[in-house]
Structure formats: structure tokens, C-alpha cells
Amino acid sequence: MQYVNDSLKDNQWICGPRFSIADAYLFTVLRWAYAVKLNMAGLSHIDAYMARMAERPAVAAALKAEGLN
Incomplete structure (x- = not known):
């Protein structure tokens, strides 16, 4: 998880x-x-x-639809 955390340090998204x-x-x-x-x-x-x-918005809608929010 530290690698992922470090990757997000300078990037808004995982691939840049x-x-x-x-x-x-x-x-x-x-x-x-x-x-x-x-x-x-x-x-x-x-x-x-x-x-x-x-x-x-799409993530929020999907989480709400699945009762995961």
C-alpha cells in the first residue's frame, strides 16, 4: 500500500x-x-x-445505487 500511496503523492490519479x-x-x-x-x-x-x-458523480451514483455509500 505504501507504493500506491507514494504514487499518488504527485498525481491526482494512479496513472498521472x-x-x-x-x-x-x-x-x-x-x-x-x-x-x-x-x-x-x-x-x-x-x-x-x-x-x-x-x-x-458516476461513482457517487453507483455507490448509492448499491447501498454502499
């Missing part, structure tokens, strides 16, 4: 400045990590990334 399919998949995997209570302490760039993802 533009949102990609990799972000959709990473968001899902990271939600699983939080769900199984993986230690995510100190990973502030991941926390910020998750907040950015959750603010995307």
Missing part, C-alpha cells in the same frame, strides 16, 4: 493527471482493503484519492 480505468479498479480494490480492515494508517494520499473518487 488523467482519470483512467485503472482508477476505477484501484478504487474497488482499496474499498475491499478498508472493508477487511487492512491497516491504512498514515496513507494520506490514498485517503485523499478515495475522497476524490467518491466525489465523482
Whole structure:
């Protein structure tokens, strides 16, 4: 997780400045990590990334539709 956190330090999205399919998949995997209570302490760039993802209208709508918000 530290590698992912470090990758997000200087990038808004996992592959750089533009949102990609990799972000959709990473968001899902990271939600699983939080769900199984993986230690995510100190990973502030991941926390910020998750907040950015959750603010995307399509993501917010999908989470709401699935009762995951």
C-alpha cells in the first residue's frame, strides 16, 4: 500500500493527471482493503484519492445505487 500511496503523492490519479480505468479498479480494490480492515494508517494520499473518487458523480451514483455509500 505504501507504493500506491507514494504514487499518488504527485498525481491526482494512479496513472498521472488523467482519470483512467485503472482508477476505477484501484478504487474497488482499496474499498475491499478498508472493508477487511487492512491497516491504512498514515496513507494520506490514498485517503485523499478515495475522497476524490467518491466525489465523482458516476461513482457517487453507483455507490448509492448499491447501498454502499
